[in-house]
Amino acid sequence: xxxxxxxxxxxLDDVKTPFGDMKAILGGSAVYASYASSFFTNVGIxxxxxxxxxxxxxxxxxxxxxxxxGIEFKGKTFRWSGExxxxxxxxxxxxxxxxxxxxxxxxxxxxxxxxxxxxxGNIDPELQxxxxxxxxxxxxxAMDTMNFWIESKKxxxxxxxxKVDLLLINDGEARLLFETVNLLDAGNKALNLGPKYVxxxxxxxxxxxxxxxxxxxxxGYPLEVLKDPTGCGDSFAGGLIGWLAKTxxxxxxxxxxxxxxxxxxxxxxxxxxxLERQKxxxxxxxxxxxxxxxxxxxx
Ligand code: AMP
Numbered sequence: 001x002x003x004x005x006x007x008x009x010x011x012l013d014d015v016k017t018p019f020g021d022m023k024a025i026l027g028g029s030a031v032y033a034s035y036a037s038s039f040f041t042n043v044g045i046x047x048x049x050x051x052x053x054x055x056x057x058x059x060x061x062x063x064x065x066x067x068x069x070g071i072e073f074k075g076k077t078f079r080w081s082g083e084x085x086x087x088x089x090x091x092x093x094x095x096x097x098x099x100x101x102x103x104x105x106x107x108x109x110x111x112x113x114x115x116x117x118x119x120x121g122n123i124d125p126e127l128q129x130x131x132x133x134x135x136x137x138x139x140x141x142a143m144d145t146m147n148f149w150i151e152s153k154k155x156x157x158x159x160x161x162x163k164v165d166l167l168l169i170n171d172g173e174a175r176l177l178f179e180t181v182n183l184l185d186a187g188n189k190a191l192n193l194g195p196k197y198v199x200x201x202x203x204x205x206x207x208x209x210x211x212x213x214x215x216x217x218x219x220g221y222p223l224e225v226l227k228d229p230t231g232c233g234d235s236f237a238g239g240l241i242g243w244l245a246k247t248x249x250x251x252x253x254x255x256x257x258x259x260x261x262x263x264x265x266x267x268x269x270x271x272x273x274x275l276e277r278q279k280x281x282x283x284x285x286x287x288x289x290x291x292x293x294x295x296x297x298x299x
Contacts (some may be wrong), residue, residue, distance in 0.1 A: 004245040005070065005112050006034045006238065007046040007131050008121025008144075009101060010053065014081035015273060017088065019227040025274040026057045028078060029121035029144065032231035033238030035278050036265040037119070038064045039286060040242030044112050046070040046131060047123075048104040050077035060275065069109045075100035088229045088270075089203035090172060096148060106130040117245035119237055120164065122146050125156040132163050140250050142166035144237050150177045158193065165250075166197040168237050174200050183208065197255060199240075201233055204270075207259055211252060218259045219296050221267040221289065228273045232266040235278070239265035264289045 008030030015022050030047045037043045044067035051073055061068060076099040082091040106127040114136050120128040120143035128143060135141075141164045149157055150173060157177070161167055167190050169177065174186040183200055187210035190198040198210040202220070209216040240255075240262035247254055264286055271277040 003115060004037055004041045004043045004117040004119070004241055005046055005108070005115040005131075006030050006037060006043060006119040006121055006241070007106065007127060008033055008119075008123050008234065009078050009080075010045070010047045010049040010071065011078040011080050012053075013079075013230060013274070014094075015228055015230050016081075016083040017228050017273075018084070018086060020273060022228075022273050026054075026060065027080065027231060027274060029123060029231075029234040031061070031275070032234035032269065033119055033121045033144075033241075034061070034066050035064060035275055036235040036238030036262075036269070037242035037245075038066055039239065039265065039281070039283065040261070041117070041245040043067065043238075043242065044070050044109075044115070046106060046108060046112065048072040048074060048078075048100045050075050050100050053077045060279070067111075070112055072100075072104065074103060082230065084229065088226060089205075091230065093148070101127075108134045116140070116248075117241050118142070119241045120144070120160065121234060121237065122149070125149055125153050125160045128160045129156065129163070132160070139248075140165050140241075140244060142168060142237065142241055144168040144233065145173065146170075146233075147173050147176055161190065162194045164195050166199065167195045168199045168201065168233075168240075170201040170203065170233060184210075197252075199259065201236060203229065203232070207236070207263065209255065209259060214252065216252075216256050216259070218256075218263055219293065221263060221293065221296075223267055223270060225271045227271060229270045230273075231275075232269050235269040236262040236266040238262070260290055260293045261286070264293060 013027035
């Protein structure tokens with residue numbers, strides 16, 4: 001049984017940054033998030049990929065013990081292309097081809113229905129809703145999204161936000177969704193829709209946690225090597241839910257730790273393209289960087 005399940009995209013990305021121009025590399029929100037989560041917990045993916053999805057990429061996931069029984073293989077794989085300039089906080093989307101995602105049924109395998117920790121990663125909010133409806137005993141449902149869905153399916157997105165415990169969203173998207181320049185205002189508007197926790201991600205500048213009564217600000221990690229931030233938001237979310245599932249503790253102090261574990265894995269993810277850095281990452285490195293984060297906050 002997968003204790004944690006993650007719905008999201010599986011993609012082939014074309015990514016251009018000042019440090020390289022890569023074609024058809026492994027990407028997708030479910031891929032980054034499940035890989036990050038697998039450092040802490042058993043995780044199952046809910047997604048669709050095409051018949052063109054390379055065997056080598058499947059092996060990468062199965063070698064990490066990621067449960068692939070919730071993945072359908074049909075048609076053509078989702079494609080995304082994006083570009084970053086020297087400010088690597090915001091990707092400029094050049095093209096999105098949903099391909100087989102438009103045919104995805106999001107029916108959960110029986111063994112996924114009693115999952116306790118659920119991440120509704122960035123994908124069509126109608127599919128996120130469908131997953132919620134099939135769950136029998138969720139302990140924590142977290143969700144993420146992006147501007148593509150805010151602009152195309154805002155009403156469905158709001159419906160999902162009303163049903164989750166934790167909303168993850170980046171700063172630009174929070175401003176867009178809640179029509180405000182002020183992040184505190186956006187956080188409060190999000191909390192008023194129902195989630196107990198709202199996390200606003202600020203790229204390399206860290207993340208903010210809002211609850212009805214408290215705030216927490218996580219720092220960004222000053223990276224010496226930064227090649228490609230694609231998937232950092234998903235890796236943050238995956239690391240966070242993985243830590244919560246491993247510890248089975250959704251109290252606010254533990255959520256703060258989960259935010260730092262998520263930030264730790266996201267920071268490693270930016271050191272190289274696709275999953276190249278996460279592929280060689282180990283727990284010793286994760287714990288060492290976690291401790292550096294702790295030291296950064298002492299004053
Ligand atoms: P992030 O950099 O964490 O925001 O996520 C990057 C990943 O999101 C890329 O690997 C893309 O394949 C994937 N992605 C881009 N656009 C979408 C979309 N509209 N729906 C789902 N996934 C997407």
